[in-house]
Amino acid sequence: MTSSYTILPRSFYELNTLDVAKNLLGKILKFSEHYGIIHEVEAYIGQEDPACHAAKGFTKRTKVMFGDAGFSYVYLIYGMYHCLNIVTETAGFPAAVLIRSINLYSPTVMYLNGPGKLCKKLHITRKNNQIDLTKSHDFCVYYSTVKPKYISTPRIGIKVGKDKLWRFKTI
DNA sequence: ACCCCGATCGTA
């Protein structure tokens, strides 16, 4: 018996960010030899969202968020950890989904909670920034029919934009 | 050149 994986196409990421975030729950993140089920995400939406890096406008760092959906946005946080995001919506509208935790199931089994720990374990760094996840077969997200139930909460670790319930976590 | 800040995490 064979199995095939479908890479999520750009159209998956071009929807509004809250829907993309929820839809990413249960999908399979592949990076190099690592495979994990996405368990927790957060949405960062546009220049009006004070917690979104793009609230500062178009800069060398945020330009990827202003680009096409489906690209990786990886940045260094607190001088020692990296965070992985996937760009959403249309070019010109800066938004992304932060991948906060995954259930790693291959080649090792481990629950990676926290965006910094996730990137450290998978060896995702700024070198993996601005990669087209709809084209790469080494860094992508696979389709899955799983539709996990989830809870919505404020985003973690931010000082502004706490009123928005834009964190989605599989129950 | 200088300063402040931060989508984190491990330790206490």
Add this chain to the structure above:
DNA sequence: ACGATCGGGGTT
């Protein structure tokens, strides 16, 4: 509760 550690972005 707090420090580690450094790049981004604004200011001088």
